[in-house]
Amino acid sequence: MSMGQISSQSSDMTPLVRVIVAGAGSRGENYGHYASIHPERMKVVGVADPRKFARTKMQHQHNIADENIFEDWQSMAEREKFADAVVVSTPDRLHKEPAVAFAKKGYHILLEKPMATTPEDCTAIVEACTQSGVMLSVGHVLRYDPTIHLIKKLIDKGAIGDVVHIQHFEPVGFYHFAHSFVRGNWRNEAESSFALLAKSCHDIDLIHHWAGARRCVKVSSFGSLSHFRKEDKPPEAADRCVDCPIEAECSYSARKIYLDRVKRGQTGWPVSVICPNSYPDIESVTEALKTGPYGRCVYECDNDVCTNQVVNMEFEGGVTAAFSMVAFTEKICDRQTTIYGSKGEMRYGGHDVSVFDFLTQRWNVHHPHPDALKHYGMGGHGGADYHLIKAFISAVANNDPSLIRSGPEETLQSHLLVFDAERSRVESRVVYCGENDSDTADERNNIR
The missing domain is CATH 3.40.50.720 (NAD(P)-binding Rossmann-like Domain)
Structure with missing residues (x-):
C-alpha cells in the first residue's frame, strides 16, 4: 500500500x-x-x-x-x-x-x-x-495523449535517428481565445499569469520532453497582444454583446459563442463555465451575458496577454526547436508537429504519427493501440484527461511514481524554461537558461 x-x-x-x-x-x-x-x-x-x-x-x-x-x-x-x-x-x-x-x-x-x-x-x-x-x-495532460506519447516512443526507438530540430505549432482557436484569454480567467497577467505559462506550458513541456536529456541552453521569444484592444473597437459597437447593434457581424459575439449553443442544447464547455451559481440554460446564460464578464465586448475587456508568440530554443548538442502560438485560427488546440532527425522526418497532426525514412524513402503511418484510446466518456484533451488521472490513481494505489509521466523534476525544468522564454520576450534579448542577473557576458558564453 x-x-x-x-x-x-x-x-x-x-x-x-x-x-x-x-x-x-x-x-x-x-x-x-x-x-x-x-x-x-x-x-x-x-x-x-x-x-x-x-x-x-x-x-x-x-x-x-x-x-x-x-x-x-x-x-x-x-x-x-x-x-x-x-x-x-x-x-x-x-x-x-x-x-x-x-x-x-x-x-x-x-x-x-x-x-x-x-x-x-x-x-x-x-x-x-x-x-x-x-x-x-x-x-x-498532453503527456498522456496516446498519440503524442507515441512520438516519444518512436524517437527513443531511433525511428528518425538523432533529433536535430523540432517545429511545433499550437492553434488556440479564435473563440477559445476570446472565451479564456480575453473575457475569461486567464485574460489578465496580474490576475492569473502570462499566456505562455497559462496556455502553452503544455507545449514547451512537450518540446523539452522530446529533446530528451539535453538541457536547453538559450532561448528567445517574441509576441504581443493583437486586435483585442480598445482602439480596434468598431465605432458602432456597444460595451456588451446583448446590446450591440452590430453583434451579428462580429466573429467574437458572446451571443454566438454561448447563447446560440444553449439554444441548440449544448451546455458543455465553454457554456458550462459562465454560470458559476447555476446550471446553464437560456435564462441563466442570458443573465450571465447581461451582467458577467463573458458578455463583454472583446474590445472593452481588461485583457493584456499575448495573442501570438514564438519561442526559439537551443538545446545541448545543437538541437534546435521553434514553437508558435496563435489565437486567430479555425482549429482549436489541434497541435501540429514536425520533428527532423538525421535519418528521417516525423509528422504529427492529431490522429497519427507519420515517419519518412531517408533510406527507404517511404512514409510509414503509426497509430496507438486501440485500447490506449479508450477514455470512457472523459474525452477532454482527446481523452488525455482520463489517462492522466488513471495514471495518478494507479501510481498512488501501487506506490509506483514511475507511472506518472509528468513528475516533479522534469516538469519543474520545463516550467523554468517557460519563465526564461517570457523573460526573453519582455526584455527583448536572448536569455541563457539558468543565468543570474549578475552573470557577465563571458560567463553566459561559458554556459554554452
Whole structure:
C-alpha cells in the first residue's frame, strides 16, 4: 500500500484511493469524474470551494459527507489527514500554498498546470513534495495523449535517428481565445499569469520532453497582444454583446459563442463555465451575458496577454526547436508537429504519427493501440484527461511514481524554461537558461 495510505481495499485487493478536491471548477470536477467511471479505484471523499453551487454540485455527484465539505482549502488542510491524495485545481495564483500544505500533511498531489506562477513557487512545491515523500503529478495532460506519447516512443526507438530540430505549432482557436484569454480567467497577467505559462506550458513541456536529456541552453521569444484592444473597437459597437447593434457581424459575439449553443442544447464547455451559481440554460446564460464578464465586448475587456508568440530554443548538442502560438485560427488546440532527425522526418497532426525514412524513402503511418484510446466518456484533451488521472490513481494505489509521466523534476525544468522564454520576450534579448542577473557576458558564453 502507498506511503501513509489509509484506504480500504476493493474485492480484487487493489487499494481504493480516496481523494479530496481543492477547487471544484471545471478541472476539479473533470478529474473527479474518474471516480464515477471507476468507483472501485477512486472515491472523492471531500471538496473545498468558496462557491456554494460548485461544492454542493460535487457533493451530490460523489455523495460526500457534510462534514467533508469546506468553503476553503485551508480548513480542509487543517483537518487530520482523511484521504490518500488531493487534486489541487485552485486558480493559478493559488497553487503554491495548498500544494505545499497538503504535501506536508502527507497527501499525494495531482496539481493542475501550471505548477505556479513564479519560478520560486514552482521550486517550493517540488521541494515540499520531495521532503514529505509524496508523489506529485502535474496536469500536463498532453503527456498522456496516446498519440503524442507515441512520438516519444518512436524517437527513443531511433525511428528518425538523432533529433536535430523540432517545429511545433499550437492553434488556440479564435473563440477559445476570446472565451479564456480575453473575457475569461486567464485574460489578465496580474490576475492569473502570462499566456505562455497559462496556455502553452503544455507545449514547451512537450518540446523539452522530446529533446530528451539535453538541457536547453538559450532561448528567445517574441509576441504581443493583437486586435483585442480598445482602439480596434468598431465605432458602432456597444460595451456588451446583448446590446450591440452590430453583434451579428462580429466573429467574437458572446451571443454566438454561448447563447446560440444553449439554444441548440449544448451546455458543455465553454457554456458550462459562465454560470458559476447555476446550471446553464437560456435564462441563466442570458443573465450571465447581461451582467458577467463573458458578455463583454472583446474590445472593452481588461485583457493584456499575448495573442501570438514564438519561442526559439537551443538545446545541448545543437538541437534546435521553434514553437508558435496563435489565437486567430479555425482549429482549436489541434497541435501540429514536425520533428527532423538525421535519418528521417516525423509528422504529427492529431490522429497519427507519420515517419519518412531517408533510406527507404517511404512514409510509414503509426497509430496507438486501440485500447490506449479508450477514455470512457472523459474525452477532454482527446481523452488525455482520463489517462492522466488513471495514471495518478494507479501510481498512488501501487506506490509506483514511475507511472506518472509528468513528475516533479522534469516538469519543474520545463516550467523554468517557460519563465526564461517570457523573460526573453519582455526584455527583448536572448536569455541563457539558468543565468543570474549578475552573470557577465563571458560567463553566459561559458554556459554554452
